[in-house]
Amino acid sequence: MALSTLHRMKVEPLSPLIGAVIDPGPLKGASDAVIEVVRQAIHEHQVVFVRGQHLYDDDLYALAKQLGQPMEQPTAFFRNEPTVASFEITLERPPRADNWHTDLSFYEAPPAYGVLSNMAAPQAGGDTVFSSSYMAYNALSAPLQQVCRMLKLVHSPGEGLLGYARRESGPAAAERIANTHPAREQPLVIRHPHTGRLALYVSGGRAFTEGVAGFKPDESEALLRLLCAPYDNPNHQARWRWTPGDLAIWDQRAVNHRGLSDHFPAFPHRKMQSVFIGDGRPIATLAA
């Protein structure tokens, strides 16, 4: 009997390709068996949404701990939020995640999962959209897939993260992040450790992606434009409109995500907590 049958978890796919709304009951204090069913749903649907959980701070950390190893955020040392980070958008603090990315892809062993927990949602807008990296790979022709499997991308914290650190905490903070996380080559195509499916490993909005290793700048630019285009295809996407208490849990190696900025400045207030969960696997070990 499948675990999902055993635990009678309701799973409603948002589309055949990506995303599902699941109802596993309260995740606070859930058994490891229930968490395993949730993990299976994440792998199958790439991103799952759970309503009405209201898990914040220690409760969110506890859930992350059951899913793997909660990871220190690069901004932790100046925000005093080692693992669970709060992000609040107000008129004074505009949105800054509105471009396709997978989190911390410049780490040797980047997160396996990401969790967002909503505390305050705009009256309209501010959705988070997820787009499939499996479909981004599948969209390519077989010969181009073959070429991509030989390539590496250069990943780095990028101006987005460094600029944020600079604004929050001054140039020394940004410098420290840049020094701790030098640019790193990662395989462009990876084999997912659980599903065995091939996926592109790229930040579609170039957030943490500098270019193709060994390519001339114009070659790199042309190829990245081609590779990133499928993330904009609505057929590859799941879009979530937030209500306080909602959770999104996604597979960092199977999707890109972006937080839409359309609510700003009309309905500016949006508050989230996030946590990244690692499994200790360097991306290099997943090269296809």
Ligand SMILES: [Fe+2]
């Ligand atoms: Fe993110």
